[in-house]
Amino acid sequence: MLDLFPQQQVGGTLRSDVVLKVRDTARRACADVAAPVAIVMAASVFAVAVRPSIVRAETLAGTPILNTANLRYDLEGASRSIASNTVTLIVAERLDTRLVREGQGAVVVAPSPAAPTIVPFVLTNADNGTESFVLETRLSSPAITLQALAIDADGDGRYDPAVDTALVDATVPALAPGRSITVFAILAGTAERPAADATLTVTARALTGSGAPGTAYAGLGDGGGDAVVGPTGASASVVVPLTSAIAGPVLVKSQSVRATDGSQTAVRDSVITYTLEARFTDAVSGARIADPIPAGTAFVPGSLTLDGAPLSDAADDDAGRFDAAGGTAQGPGIAVALGQVAAASVHVVQFKAKIQ
Amino acid sequence: MITRPMIAAVLVATTAVASAAAGPLQVTSSILVEARAAAADGTTRIALVKPSKVTPGDKVIFVVSYRNTGTQPLGNVVLDNPLPRQVAYRSANPGSPAPDVSVDGKTFGSLETLRVRSLDGSTRAASPNDVTSVRWRLASPLAAGSQGQFAFQAVLK
Numbered sequence: 324m325l326d327l328f329p330q331q332q333v334g335g336t337l338r339s340d341v342v343l344k345v346r347d348t349a350r351r352a353c354a355d356v357a358a359p360v361a362i363v364m365a366a367s368v369f370a371v372a373v374r375p376s377i378v379r380a381e382t383l384a385g386t387p388i389l390n391t392a393n394l395r396y397d398l399e400g401a402s403r404s405i406a407s408n409t410v411t412l413i414v415a416e417r418l419d420t421r422l423v424r425e426g427q428g429a430v431v432v433a434p435s436p437a438a439p440t441i442v443p444f445v446l447t448n449a450d451n452g453t454e455s456f457v458l459e460t461r462l463s464s465p466a467i468t469l470q471a472l473a474i475d476a477d478g479d480g481r482y483d484p485a486v487d488t489a490l491v492d493a494t495v496p497a498l499a500p501g502r503s504i505t506v507f508a509i510l511a512g513t514a515e516r517p518a519a520d521a522t523l524t525v526t527a528r529a530l531t532g533s534g535a536p537g538t539a540y541a542g543l544g545d546g547g548g549d550a551v552v553g554p555t556g557a558s559a560s561v562v563v564p565l566t567s568a569i570a571g572p573v574l575v576k577s578q579s580v581r582a583t584d585g586s587q588t589a590v591r592d593s594v595i596t597y598t599l600e601a602r603f604t605d606a607v608s609g610a611r612i613a614d615p616i617p618a619g620t621a622f623v624p625g626s627l628t629l630d631g632a633p634l635s636d637a638a639d640d641d642a643g644r645f646d647a648a649g650g651t652a653q654g655p656g657i658a659v660a661l662g663q664v665a666a667a668s669v670h671v672v673q674f675k676a677k678i679q
Numbered sequence: 680m681i682t683r684p685m686i687a688a689v690l691v692a693t694t695a696v697a698s699a700a701a702g703p704l705q706v707t708s709s710i711l712v713e714a715r716a717a718a719a720d721g722t723t724r725i726a727l728v729k730p731s732k733v734t735p736g737d738k739v740i741f742v743v744s745y746r747n748t749g750t751q752p753l754g755n756v757v758l759d760n761p762l763p764r765q766v767a768y769r770s771a772n773p774g775s776p777a778p779d780v781s782v783d784g785k786t787f788g789s790l791e792t793l794r795v796r797s798l799d800g801s802t803r804a805a806s807p808n809d810v811t812s813v814r815w816r817l818a819s820p821l822a823a824g825s826q827g828q829f830a831f832q833a834v835l836k
Contacts, residue, residue, distance in 0.1 A: 381735040382765045382836050390763055392708045392743040396821070397754040407708040407743065414765070414835065417734035451735050539732050551732040 383500060384416030384452030385546015416544030418529040418557035419449035420456060425480075425505070429564040430523075432467050436511040438604070439470050441482040442563055444506045446527050448498035449555060452545035455530040456495040460508060464521035467512045467565055475505035482507045494530065512567045521565040526558060533557035574612065575600045591678055594623060599672040606666040615656035616676050622647070622655065626675035629659055643672070703749025704821075706758070711740045737835050740772050746826035756817040758829060765836050768810035772830035778813035780805075787814050 382388075392407040425443040432440045448454050460469050471489045473482065474496075487507060498504060508525060531550045532540045534557070544550035577600075582593040589595070599612055616622045627634045627643050634643030643659040659672050711727035718724045727740055743760060747753050761784065762768055771777040779787035782795055782805045793805035815829045 380836060384734075386765060388710070388763045388765050388835075390708050390710055390741060390760070392706055392758055392760040394704055394706045394745060394756065394758050396704055396756040398703065398749075398751065402755070403702060403704075405702055405704060405706060407706040410708045410710050412710045412730055412733060412739070415732040415734050541731070544732075549732040551734060553734070 381451045381500070382414050384414055384450065384544050384550075385548055386414040387546075388412040388414065413544075413546060413548035414451070415548045416452035416454075416531070416550040417450060417553040418454065418531055418533065418540075418550055419553035419555040420527050420529050420533070420557050420559045421447040421449050421555065422525065422527040422559035422561050423447075424561045424563055429566050430510075432510050432512040432521075432565050432567055433604075434512045434567060436468075436470065438511075440510045440512075442508040442510060442523060443475075443480070443482070444508065444525055444561060445503050446495060446498075446506050447503040448500060449553070450529070451500050452550075453497050453499055455497045456527045457530055458490065458493045458495065458506065459526045459528070460493075461524040461526075462510075462521065462565075463524075464565070466567060467510055467521055467523075469523075470509040470511050473507045473509060475507065478505070480505060482509070495527070508563075510565070521567075523563040523565055524560060525563070526560040529557035531557075572601060572603045572605075572607065572610070575602070576614070589678060593678045595620060595676050595678065597674055597676065601661070601670045601672070603664050603666065603668050603670075606664060608663050610661040610664045611658065612661065612670075612672050613656060613658045614672075614674075615654055618654075620676035620678050622657070623675035623677055626673075627657055627659070628673045629661075630671055634659065645674075703747055703751070703823075704753055704756070705746045705748055707744045708760075709742045709744075711742055713738065713740065733835055735835050738769070739766065739833055739835060740830055741833060742772075742828055742830040744826065744828040745821070747821045747823055750823050752820040752822050754820045756821050758815045759812065760814070760831075761812045762810060762833065766833040767836055768807045768813065769832040769834055770807070772832050775828070775830040776815060778815050778829065778831060780810045781812045781814070782809040784812050787812075 389409050389411055391409045393404060394407070395402060395404045397403070423445050425445060430440060430442055446456060446458075448456070458472055460472065462469060472493055473484075473487045473489050475482070475487050477483070477486045490506075495504065495506065506525075508523060510523065529552075531543050532538065532552065534552050536552050536554050536556055538552040540550040542549060577598045579596045579598075580587050580589045580593050581596070582588045582590055595617075597614070599614060601610070601612055603610070622636075622645050624636055624645070625633070627636065627645060629642055634641050636645040638644040638646070642661065643657065645655070645657050647655050657672070657674050661670055664670070710730060712730040712733060714726045714728045716724050716726065727742070730739065733739055741760065743758055745756070745758065760778075768780065777789070780790050780793070781787045782793050786793065790805055790807065790810070793809075794802040795805050795809050796802050813831055817827075821827075
């Protein structure tokens with residue numbers, strides 16, 4: 324028997340995070356099997372690991388710029404012309420890196436290594452040359468571990484272990500100037516040690532070099548020219564706040580009030596509609612939701628529903644009942660037996676109570 | 680301000696190339712960048728130096744030096760410098776006479792007098808970005824043994 328009791332009311336943020344967690348669980352189910360294949364494919368997939376990006380007008384690193392001047396003059400009544408030497412300037416490679424996170428807010432990390440949490444980032448080669456990048460990750464809490472870094476090899480924006488290959492030496496293979504690529508940080512929490520206020524810091528640095536803008540790396544630019552660190556310092560960091568997900572099912576309770584005058588004022592005879600939303604990541608049996616009727620209110624007979632379908636108040640064949648005598652330890656309350664629950668499912672129980 | 684020793688050095692370095700051309704007029708092209716250094720008197724001295732790490736958006740200085748190595752004056756000296764397509768013209772370098780510019784390689788004049796024709800047939804005033812070529816004319820014959828230089832600033836696209 325798995326009894327669920329509502330926690331305190333929770334705002335919308337956690338709710339949407341829970342939805343994400345459920346989706347990740349579903350996707351991961353078929354992905355584990357394919358992981359060894361992905362490692363074998365790593366070397367060959369890198370070449371296509373780019374997504375469409377903006378067209379750049381910048382002169383590419385290594386481009387030779389040639390200049391020749393021409394002179395005409397008159398000598399002894401005849402017009403003559405000569406050309407100067409041709410001077411060549413090799414355009415240097417300006418090293419610039421951009422890294423941004425996709426999405427915002429805290430990421431809820433699932434407690435199970437088998438159901439990792441995916442945090443996507445977009446890395447952009449802001450160079451005027453081709454460049455590789457080294458990623459460095461730091462987790463502020465030992466309760467969360469980094470399983471892998473992977474690139475979005477097929478460019479669909481979603482992590483798929485069969486296609487999106489893990490990075491070797493945390494190095495993103497060469498990107499053409501101006502190109503962006505999605506990088507996934509794959510995180511897992513531990514169930515025993517929930518972490519609040521944890522952070523994931525990801526730093527991307529140009530492989531050729533990074534540091535103070537203007538720092539030069541002689542001869543290391545594309546085409547044999549120099550490389551020089553640009554305004555970004557050739558390095559970019561993103562900090563992602565993390566929280567550990569609560570292991571197992573989650574029950575979220577919310578309420579709405581409707582007074583007899585149609586307003587939302589909580590006065591005598593106002594009716595409160597309570598909504599209990601139970602979310603399950605895993606399949607369970609014998610799940611049961613119980614909730615006492617709050618003191619100072621009276622249950623509205625016939626108001627109990629499960630997933631929108633009415634349940635009778637009597638203790639009969641259907642899943643729910645209202646127990647006026649004290650079905651819960653706290654006094655009168657409702658109880659709904661969900662029984663066998665599928666993985667990644669959501670069930671909603673509603674009932675009404677009138678303020679006395 | 681441009682320091683004289685630097686320009687002398689450029690001339691020496693390129694003499695071998697220039698002397699390969701027959702005739703009494705030597706012409707040497709160079710691409711330089713500004714190097715700023717604080718001088719002892721508190722001013723900032725700008726030297727033109729050989730570029731080593733020019734990236735898009737950087738200012739580069741094109742310097743063309745000429746010298747009459749012959750024994751007779753040379754008349755109607757005209758110096759043409761088509762711009763490499765990777766650079767955008769900005770202005771004459773301080774200390775250099777302003778060149779006539781062209782947006783089509785045929786008509787030369789001051790920038791204010793030039794117009795650019797659009798695809799739909801309308802025209803607009805030319806901007807420095809439209810310049811494709813610069814040209815200088817010497818108003819008087821170049822005496823034997825005399826020399827000079829022209830310079831303009833551009834930005835790497």
